[in-house]
Amino acid sequence: MISDLSRTRSARAGGAWRFAALGAVLALSGCAFTLTPPGQPAGTALPPPAAVNSATLDQYRAAVAQRIAERNPSYVLQGTPQAMLRSLVVVSFTVDRDGRVLQSKVFRTNGDDEAESTALATLRRASPLPQPPAKLLNGRGQLELFEDWLFNDNGKFQLRELASPQAQTID
Numbered sequence: 001m002i003s004d005l006s007r008t009r010s011a012r013a014g015g016a017w018r019f020a021a022l023g024a025v026l027a028l029s030g031c032a033f034t035l036t037p038p039g040q041p042a043g044t045a046l047p048p049p050a051a052v053n054s055a056t057l058d059q060y061r062a063a064v065a066q067r068i069a070e071r072n073p074s075y076v077l078q079g080t081p082q083a084m085l086r087s088l089v090v091v092s093f094t095v096d097r098d099g100r101v102l103q104s105k106v107f108r109t110n111g112d113d114e115a116e117s118t119a120l121a122t123l124r125r126a127s128p129l130p131q132p133p134a135k136l137l138n139g140r141g142q143l144e145l146f147e148d149w150l151f152n153d154n155g156k157f158q159l160r161e162l163a164s165p166q167a168q169t170i171d
Contacts, residue, residue: 056133063130064095065147065161071126075118077156083167087115087151091123097141099128107146118157119149 069076089112093104104123106116132143148160158164 057136060130060132060136060143061145061147061161064126064145065159067129068122068126068147068159069162072122075122075156077150077152077154077158080164081150081158081166082152083170085150085166086153086155087112087149089115089119089149089151090146091119091149092144092146093123094142094144095129095132097131097134097137099131101127101129102142112151114155115149115151115157118151118155122149122157123147 087110088108089106090108091104092107094102096102101123104120106120109116136143138144149157150160150163151157
């Protein structure tokens, strides 16, 4: 006995295969044609989901970086980061729909324990972060992000999202 779900998947797969085969036959025969996928009205082009969310995600990442910088002014490097950074700490963190940081961890580092601690502490001090747009949330109402903390020798940092270009020469 075949379940309704199996029949539905089979019908979709068969329909997609027939649709692709028709396109191949027309292309090989030299016909000019426009394919409109089933269920989509002709003349409507939907942007891919990544394009819809990328601008919103970039805006949200900038707002998060701004909040972290605002809540930790004594740690933020003003001006140009040095050419050879002391440390780069990449932090992975998850926020809920209210902007609360649910978890955070060092994702990548050069092993500078002090820089790692500073990155995690400055993220905690910035919580709650701005509320993420609903369309960026996963099924659990959360959003996972990554941010890079760029540290100078003096222990001050810039976030990659807001960073100035680095110096070109090592002093």
